Amino acid sequence: MNKKTSSFLWNLRQLNLNICPFGSSSIRRMMKGDHLELQKPKITYQNSILKNLLLLQSLQKPLLSVRFFCQGVLVFQLEGSEIQKRRLNTLTSASVGKLLYPRQLSSDSQCFFMSDTTPHLAVDGPKKMMVPLEHDLSQKEKQLDFVKHRHLIKHCNSMSDVLDIFSKFPRFSSCNYFISMWKIAKNMSEDQKRFERQLLYEHPAFNQLCDQVMKEAKTVKLQQVIFTLYALIKIGIPQNTYLVQVLLRVVQERINECDETCLSVLSRTLEAMGKSKNVDALRAGLRLLVDKQIWTLEHILTLQTMMKCIGKDAPYPLKKKIEIKALKELDKFSPVNSQHMFGALAALNHRSVILLNECSKMVAADIHGCPFWMLMSILQSCRDLQYQNLDLFTAIADYVTTTFDMWKMKQVLALLLVFESLRFRHIGLMNLFLKRVVDISQSLNQKEILCILHIYSSLNHICDSENQQFLEAITSALNTYLPKMSSFSLLKAVYCFCVLNHFPQEPFNQLFQENIINELLTSGTESERTEYMLHQVNACLELEGTSVLKSTAITLRECSSAPFRSHVDIEEMLLNLLENKRLFLKNVQLPHNYFVDFELRMDSKRSKVFPVSEADAFIAEPDIIRVALLCVSRSAFCFGTTHPRGGLGIKMRHLKALGFHVILVNTWEIKKLDMSLAVTFLKNKIFSQEAFPTAPGFAA
Template sequence: MNNKTSFFLWNLRINICSFGSTSFRRTMKVDPLELHKPTLIYQNRTLKNFLFCNSLQKSQSSVRFFCQSMSIFQLEGNEIQKRSLNTLISTSVGKLLHRRQQSFDSQCFLMLHTTPQIDVDGLEKMVVSAEHDLSQKEKQLDFVRHRHLIQQCNSMSDVLDMFSKFPKLSSCRYLITMWKIAKNMSEDQRRFERQLLYEHPAFNQLCNQVMKDAKIVKLQQLMFTLYSLIKIGIPQNTYLIQVLLRVVQERINECDETCLSVLSRTLEIMEESKNVDALRTGLRLLVDKQIWTLKHILTLQTMMRCIGKDAPYSLKKKIEIKAIKELNKFTPVNSQHMFGALAAMNYRSVVLLNECSKMVAANIHGCPFWMLINMLQSCKDLQYQNLDLFTAIADYVTTTFDMWKMKQVLGILFHFESLRFRHIDLMNLFLKRVLDESQFLNQKDILCILNIYSSLNHFHECKDQQFFEVITNALNTYLPKLSSLNLLKAVYCFCVLKHFPEEFLNQLFQENIINELLMSDIESEKIEYMLHQVSACLELEDISALKSTAIPLKECSSAPLHSNTLVENILLNILEDKGLFLKNVQLPHNYFVDFELKMDSRRTRVFPISDADAFMADSDILRVALVCVPRNAFCFASTHPRGGLQMKMRHLKALGFHVILVNTLEIKKLDLKAAVTFLKAKIFSPEAFPTATKFAS
């Protein structure tokens, strides 16, 4: 049996020596950047010495090549046994013939063992693997070297120049680098760079390469590439963008959480098209499937902004439930972003909004201006009002007032006005700044200030007259440039604030301007309403110089604006006679009164409408107007009437009425008995309750 073994080894030696044309030499690959492990290549002579001189002379050491799915020969006793290795096995290592690192990333391992074993079939596999390993490492080295070169580029054209020199590097990497450079540019500079990009000779080549690589690169890289192209400003209808959209559609099932996030951000900023709509539909299906596996709140919010307002209600409900479950993970920033995410979905989740409001209010300091504006705009879109949140924002701006620009505070007040929120301290502070810095106000700012203070019916006890003078003088410089509509809006706001500058009224009442306003198709109903109100002010307010001015306006219909059956039933419970009040009374100047009563001057008795003059002289009869007003006629969370209602009350008093406001929302919250008590207290004076009881009994 020993003769057989000797014959086999001799035969093996002859066969290996016959590979003269193959260069098997053991060398070390030089790596100047020290980024790779040493690579071994074998040459005929070294391998012969290694296998036979060392292995045969030293009976206690041998070479073993452990590779996946390979056969090895092992000497057991006097016979040679053949067996297979299907897995990589790490055994104790003896003395290596050449120093090298202990960690290997190739599939072949060179190790010493006490038993002589030689694998001839695995030898060629080892060589091929080593050459493949060398090729991969060289590619990796090129990638690292080129990536560092790309990072040194200062413009998008520089990146294209680099692509011309090294076209084998990932095309996606070049485009992503372009966006990293472009996002730090101004819009004008980006527009100029984009033009240079289109004119660069390598741009078309890069685009073609991107389309070729789209189906083979990692999906995450493809998503970032598409996002980069859109942000750079490549037109969406180009062939490149449409091809990438189609490829993403085909590979959408490969999306992980990061891909979903990037895709959502991309679709959010893209215009509507067939491919975008199809991709958004696919994204909705994918979100519906993977919603419970999402780990990051920011990813969830990004997808909420992307799926849009027309997403199925069931999907919106799932997202709401998912967000509520993750509330304990919310950071203050997550809470701030949730307002915009819900508004983008057009989904009013009171539970989420309330919880986020609490966290935002508790961490409001340091919140940037743009985030405050976004949250307030989202509250308006969702018709959501939260007194604690609004107060926290207003208090924050008030306490840090000096660090805010006037236009920033004006922007916050503008959104507060749309939400009917009146913060007295902030509005007073801003009014003082307007007096000090009126020279910095432009036409738009002045009109915005007038609208805010007139809508919220806000007056400053000490600064009113000074405020009117400053605002009037500031706007007077723009009077020749004011459009007819802006002139009307300015005059209307002045009338609401009970200020009547003659120069503006004279300008408005010119025949050509009135005709232009009446013939306008834009905001025609609003224009007619404001003209009616200004006309009423001319006749009912103390403006002697302009009383003779007449505006040719249409008469309004005598039909009631709305029915107040609930209040009517409560009045019947109190008075027990329909003859004691009138309903839906139309008055001059386009005014309606829901209910009219005739009472004595002390408001202790109610007289029948037809017989009131027979009971007492006209001077002793008090006309009482019950005006039913909705909740939005008052400032939020207060009983302070807004500008339009306040002006109506002034005019009704000028017409001889005692005005009683009835908040319909408060009435609806009460049962009948409580509502009767509430309205009775509104109508009768405190000393009249015994008499009032007679009518109610």
């Protein structure tokens, strides 16, 4: 017996020397140097099965090396409900060290070891120890099956129930418990989540579970750590807690272990987190990893998730790489991938016109059935990227128009508001919505009324058949809110009515009260915008308002003149066309802070141009008209049309009231032409169709 004992002790010493060549004191020093201040589990033989192995080996003759410590050992591995068996003939010392690690051989491991090399003379001893192992194996299999998060969800109705089970099985993988909590909380309302979270914090096992998660973080698979971190954030555990920060640090240290699944989940996690030093450091590391692994990614959704995570601050070369990768994978895009690409590019702040055009085609072709939130996401992303696609916008608007009855009023209003920000005017949808507003006008709240007025005035939309009925209905709805409206909201509503050429008396009388005007002029909020709208309202009352309202116009100080815009190229084209600099004026200032880029004096048939000095003598003559040339940019029109928007529309009305014939010159069109074509373009604009087909004769 003494010989067997000495043999066992000799093997144990050899094992210790091979695994820990630096000695126990060195191990203690290394453990103290842990930057996260997490104490690693001690290397001990906690598993009774491993003790059985050591005892069995001690019954044999002394082994020459620890390399053969597990020679002839059978590995029984649980796979589903069956136990698979394989043999290990040789295991190196490094592998033994790994086997002795508590995470790999703790009681919740799915691998169990038994020896088939026991000498015959020692059969009785080992058999007695192996008998309960079969019973333990079946029990362990049931328990392992129970604590998987799928089964936890079936047995639990709340997050606290999960902690109750953890109290009974504290040695099983802690990651499953938090993942189960998240999947249970997914279907809860915000109030219920808040209540459940409070119960969670008060549960006596919560701190124990958090400690176990932190202890296991460096030893379990990285995928489990990342899923746990994602679950914590989704449950609502505060980001600045020690638990979350420790997991962030662990992921930083092990980020090179990320596979595609880890990258996808980690991207979703960081996207949901606010800024902090650890989050920013991890996001920077993720960018480096994406830059390295971009060409190996297989799934489009993973690429899009990472685009949303790495954000607008990503370097341009990385954004370009992502764009090239997405273009290479275009043939794999599903309709859903195409829809999500808009939001991904907006989050990345990368305007890839080629990619957006291709995705727009796919979205427009498969628009039916697209949910409201996705339509809103696509349109908002287009607005953020300053991307406009007439076919895409028309397809979305046509789809909403066709299925108009299935949409809520608030949903259509939200879509129209985004369309307005994109300068897109869909006549059919706006007319249909206008009719619904007439039917439900009395149920509209103040915010909805102001939004509707803003949309229709900004796009300068007038429905000939329903316009008067619409304006009366919206005015009646607004009048109920006049006593409690803020001064600035009232001014915006009145300004919108002016753009729509509608002058209801009650809102105007309410606005022009002395205390409201003084409040608007003295308040510092949006002072320039306030001053501009007041001048426009005053101009409307003086130039085109009714006689009842003209007396309400107020005296305002002269606002600062708008800066003159220089149009040297168009001036040169006019000189080529008219051949006389005295035949036009440029940058003409007019009352009410209006100005025109070029002014000409022409006969009533617009066939002849007079010099300004000569025209002055004929100002009283009815045959002489003043022609205003306005050089307008693309943004002054509704997208894809030559329909003027609200600001340009009201200016054209007022110039006509001042006696001008208004001609619009589209600068973006004329700049694309060479000089000869541009001169012809201007000639067709300025002279009427009844004018001479050749250059007209000008006065000397």
